[in-house]
Amino acid sequence: MMEIEVQTELLQEAKESIEAARNYKDELEQRLQGLNQARKQINGSSVETRDVLRRHFDVLKASLIKLLDERLVLLLQDVDKVEQESVKPLDDCQKLIEHGVHTAEELLREGEVAVLCGTAEEKLGNFTKKALQIQLDSLPEVPSLVEVPCLSAQLDECFLGFVKDRIFRHGAVAARPPVLIEELTERPGGILVRWCKDDDDFVAQEYRLQFCKNTICHFEDVYIGPDTEFVVLHLDPNIGYTFRVCARREGRMEWSPWSIPQTAHTTLTAHEWITGCEGFSLSSRRDMALRNDFPTCGVLYSKEPTYTSGQTLTFRMEAAGQPDKRDSIGVCVEPQNGCDSLQRDKAVCISSNGAVFVNGKEMTNQLPCVSAGSSVTFDMEVVSLGSVFNDAASFKLRVIISSGNREVVFDWLLDHPCDALYFGCSFAYPGWKVLVY
Template sequence: MIDFSPTQYFYEFIKDSAALTRDVLEQHFNDLKGTLRKLLDERLVSLLQEVDGIEQESVKPLDECQKLIEHGVGTADELLWEGESAIHSVTGENNDKLCRFTKKALHIQLDSLPEVPSLVDVPCLSAQLDDSLLTVMRSQIFRHGTVASRPPVQIEELIEKPGGILVRWCKVDEDFIPQDYRLQYRKSTASQFEDVYVGSDTEFIVLHIDPNVDYQFRVCARGDGRQEWSPWSVSQTGRSTLVPHEWMPGFEGYSLSSRRNIALRNDSQAGGVLYSKAPTYYCGQTLTFRIETVGQPDKKDSIGVCVEQRNGWDSLQRDKAVCVSTNGAVFVNGKEMTNQLPAFTSGSAVTFDMEAVNIGPSNNNEGGNFRLRVTIGSNNREVVFDWVLDQCCGSLYFGCSFSYPGWKVLVF
């Protein structure tokens, strides 16, 4: 077995990236040459068709004039031949042929010919070709494309989330002023990357990630005031081993997406709390609810977490639960706090973060308590408090309840 040193690894990395860059440059310029040749050929054909059209339109009246002249000359030759024949055949007793010729000659206007246009009225075709096009193209081509020793941005961190991966990136070129970033990803088995985010943020949660599957990520940036994107960062591979958050299927009052991470309150008369399929929220994680669409609010509406599922309740505003109402009110074990968050709007994101503070002295949890430090955030505002439970909870359910249709919630 050959043990490659870091120097050897970086050597191979540089050689591979240089070879890839050469391939990209050659392919790009070959494509440009092919496209440019095609465009020039199409323009040439178009101009030649214009020449053909002008030529045909210009020659047509001259052809007609020429035909009339030739017809007149032919008629005059025929009349001349008939006149000579009539003169030679005249006798004292038979001059009918000469009379017929005379009548025919009087009815033919030999001096009537079509007007021939003057030289200035005759089209003279020419081509006007601006040589400055070559100057402009030469200038553009000489500035087209750049080669960088390293991309201006690189992926800094990949953090697994339930059903997703948080991607963070940073600028590594101090002289580069970014305007937008562009993030792409693909499954390790896929051949093409696809766009997943374009914007000014330096992190993004990529959702709909299958657990225990490798994904590749890469990012690039667009400089301030420029249209072209920078070279791609070195691709990074990440995966999520966490079970995706899913809503419980089969609840009559809610319709779920194919991945069961989006719940829509439908117009069914059935109500109550829609819980998660399993207690998949753990302390130390961030649970996010994003309001995709809003409906008519009600004071009993709620989204939050709870220790256990309780059927028959129409809200999470109860014991052993922490929730937020659509008007921003925060409830802990059914009691409303004085602090309040902003009311829900379309696009609002509500986050729950929890960490264990201490556990009571009783090993069997009788008479002891379990304290969680809870942080709920929404629209740049936070509420922080301690949630006291009578027993240790390794994981929690999440849930939502809406009285009226139209509310749609994504959980991740």
């Protein structure tokens, strides 16, 4: 009997060891796969970087040669221009002198003939008269060598050293891009992308975020600006999207290399406003609502109770109308027809003037006024499920409402657990446009 128990125990230990060895092998193979991916990333990025460097310097060399040739042509044209302008007065002077020489030669011949015919007073008189008219004592001015241009090339001997120094400092090879994506968080109908610098010496002026649908693989810009996070909206649920980000140094025009692409997807469907409310006009995706000119209007609610604790609900004001103390933006347990505001029981909200209401009562703490461009966020988490024996308060939510650079935190007591909440808004006057995500 003892031998059977020992054999059974040994068999069980052997099975456990086999299972442990199998799990160990699987873990090691996964790590090998990770190492292979890391090696591929290094080798692939090295090949790509070499190609980028070669292409860049080939283009740079061709451009430099072209620029030098163009500069040489301009300088040679300057030489031609100065030469032509400087020689023209000399040519004019030469023509004048040559004309004088010719005139003098003719006069000389006439004088010699007149002298040979010494008895012809008329010829001697005409010759003397002609000689006086020519003004044989008047000679043209010929410029001295110091008065005419002497062309030379003025070249900066330090230029080559300057260019050499700039070339030696041109370009750099970095082991990692200066910016990396550190967080991808799913949002209803979107993904929150957060990034950070991976190089403390890199002073970023602005960032550029791109994304693409994995089935298309064509990146497009989705954000350019100074912020280090952005919610990419209007994404299809359960579809993979790839994101990458780069940065631009302060005072520079070129962008840095792209970060390592990161892929994520959202399982949460987008928030939607309910249709049919006469006081509001909705966008095609029903995530943006515009308070129209309809004279009377109640509360516009969400289509379904899609906001749950642990998520962040954001209202972004795309436009603003005339504020009113009855305005409200917030969440509630259930819709109530006939109400013109969320400032009521079983609801928490913020008014356009920044006042916060919990179950219809105004809090002493107040947030900044809501205006065009403002974003109001709601974050909630369950802090107490209460007790079935306590009818007064069986469910407690910790609520954080943020607007601008301020926030209020409070506990919201409900009489029964609530898995999901409705969101809503109301505005007394037209012109307000709110996007929810």
